[in-house]
Amino acid sequence: MNDRPLLEPVETDRIREGVAAAVLGAPEGLAESLEHDPHGYLRLVDASRVGAEEAGRLLREAVQGARAAGHSWDAVGRVLGVSRQAAQQRFTDKTAGGASPSAPSSGGPDAPERRIIDGLSAFNEMAALEEAGRDGWHMVGYGPFFHEVEASGRPWEHCRITLPSAARHRRMESEGWVPVGAGWFPWRYYKRPVGTGG
Known part of the structure; x- marks a missing residue:
């Protein structure tokens, strides 16, 4: 450089x-x-x-x-x-200590299973989420180099867009997309069960 x-x-x-x-x-x-x-x-x-x-x-x-x-x-x-x-x-993220996060406790015995997908980058995270979604996992959280996913009984799709305008955000929600978290600059993440698209 x-x-x-x-x-x-x-x-x-x-x-x-x-x-x-x-x-x-x-x-x-x-x-x-x-x-x-x-x-x-x-x-x-x-x-x-x-x-x-x-x-x-x-x-x-x-x-x-x-x-x-x-x-x-x-x-x-x-x-x-x-x-x-x-x-x-x-x-350096002091809370994570630079290490990969560990999966949090899932809550109670009936809570859905959660896991961490780590080692991610801006270039491979969407492929990892696509694979997880096909296997019935949907994103519930994220941070540097990782996504947290939760098991469900159906496949999911995920998308990532640069910070949307209010109009685009409303359109995404009208098409069944659910925002995940507040975004990770410059991205905003969405998910929806497969087959609910508009």
């Missing part, structure tokens, strides 16, 4: 403008209130805090996605402008 930035300046400007527009535009009447209401500035601070937290979450998930796609900590560090060690220390 060369030292040339991966984004063009116009792309960087577009991202910055989009984030600023989201922070100012999401809270109802925030931009207008800044002309006459001192309290509006506290709302601006709160909206900016939410934007910064979300940007931090997206960055963590993007780094995990890059790692899942096979990129080294050295490559990630170069993009971030930090050392390999600094990138690894900041973005």
Whole structure:
């Protein structure tokens, strides 16, 4: 990888403008209130805090996605402008300890069986879910490099799309797709039993 930035300046400007527009535009009447209401500035601070937290979450998930796609900590560090060690220390999932997760207890004796499919990447996860779905397993959770699936008595299909618009999300649900979790940037995952499609 060369030292040339991966984004063009116009792309960087577009991202910055989009984030600023989201922070100012999401809270109802925030931009207008800044002309006459001192309290509006506290709302601006709160909206900016939410934007910064979300940007931090997206960055963590993007780094995990890059790692899942096979990129080294050295490559990630170069993009971030930090050392390999600094990138690894900041973005290694402390809860998982970098290891594959273990299957959680299934609840009670009548609870469906659950298992973890690990060793996944952005390039092989959908094939793994397709195979699991054919065998009657459906996704119930996920994280870096793994999916958690639950047994059922019928086959399932799974899909992954980049963050959908509200209209596309509603269309997916009208076609019988059920969202799984809140998404893993930049993806949103859906599932449905085979044969229920629209």
